[in-house]
Amino acid sequence: MTSRLPAPHLLRLLEDGDKSPMGLGNKLYEDHLDQGGEGPSRRRPPTSPLNPWVCCPRACPRIGRGTRLFVIREEFVALTGSPLIAAILNQLLYWSQRVSDFDLFWNEETFSSPQGIPKFQYGWFYKKAQDLIEETMINVTPATLRRYLAFLIERGWIQTRTNPQYTWDRRTQYRVKLRKLCADLQKKGHRLQGFETYETLFHSQKDICEKEELSTACLTSKTENASLKERLL
Numbered sequence: 001m002t003s004r005l006p007a008p009h010l011l012r013l014l015e016d017g018d019k020s021p022m023g024l025g026n027k028l029y030e031d032h033l034d035q036g037g038e039g040p041s042r043r044r045p046p047t048s049p050l051n052p053w054v055c056c057p058r059a060c061p062r063i064g065r066g067t068r069l070f071v072i073r074e075e076f077v078a079l080t081g082s083p084l085i086a087a088i089l090n091q092l093l094y095w096s097q098r099v100s101d102f103d104l105f106w107n108e109e110t111f112s113s114p115q116g117i118p119k120f121q122y123g124w125f126y127k128k129a130q131d132l133i134e135e136t137m138i139n140v141t142p143a144t145l146r147r148y149l150a151f152l153i154e155r156g157w158i159q160t161r162t163n164p165q166y167t168w169d170r171r172t173q174y175r176v177k178l179r180k181l182c183a184d185l186q187k188k189g190h191r192l193q194g195f196e197t198y199e200t201l202f203h204s205q206k207d208i209c210e211k212e213e214l215s216t217a218c219l220t221s222k223t224e225n226a227s228l229k230e231r232l233l
Contacts, residue, residue, distance in 0.1 A: 068137065070087065070137055071090075072086050073090055073193070075188070075190035075191070075192070076089050079190070080151070080155075082148075084138050084140065084148065085148045085151055085152065087136040087138055088132060088136060088149065089157065089158075090136070091132060091135055092127075092152075093176050095125050095127060096125065096176040099123055099124070099125050101122040101123065104122040104123075105123030105178075108120055108123065109179050110179075120159065124173045124174070124175045125173060126171050126173050127174060129142040129145045130142060132145060133145055155184070156177060157176065157177055157180055157181050158175070158177065159174070159175040159176075160174055160175075178192075
């Protein structure tokens with residue numbers, strides 16, 4: 001009777017005392033093999049509880065040695081026209097969900113008037129250009145990254161400022177304009193996956209169309225409204 005042995009590269013991982021792929025410890029991995037497993041189990045990578053499509057490299061599984069996984073939203077690629085810029089927008093949205101005042105940021109975006117230029121106080125965070133490059137693994141220069149950020153700012157999806165309390169702190173802080181982002185995604189026929197629906201976030205499609213002067217095409221049909229009510233019930 002022949003014994004069941006894992007592949008040579010898996011044996012090497014166990015002998016070296018290294019962590020096995022997908023974050024399983026040696027003991028758990030040996031148990032997995034004893035139960036008839038052929039190799040690393042296929043587990044879904046950990047994601048943000050509020051945003052299932054954003055995956056930060058620090059929280060991503062390492063497949064083998066030093067390999068990281070990053071997920072890009074399809075709707076952001078359609079919106080920006082570039083997977084690299086979409087990756088930056090993706091990561092900025094990820095960090096906006098991890099600010100300590102996220103609840104206040106959410107309320108500020110939801111209930112702020114779309115008319116005029118409101119002074120937003122919540123949802124700001126600081127990130128170095130090099131940190132964004134390393135986290136997204138897009139392998140560009142800081143100058144190129146700044147051009148990507150300028151594109152996002154010009155389109156109105158990202159806001160920037162310096163520290164309002166300490167004038168000597170000239171580091172750039174970022175804030176995602178969630179309301180604008182959702183509205184422009186809807187124009188492209190997309191929704192921001194993982195967040196509240198557009199109707200719930202901004203109260204009604206009709207209100208959005210009137211205040212933002214969007215086309216009447218964004219109004220949902222009676223059938224869609226009825227199905228939405230059924231889902232909410």
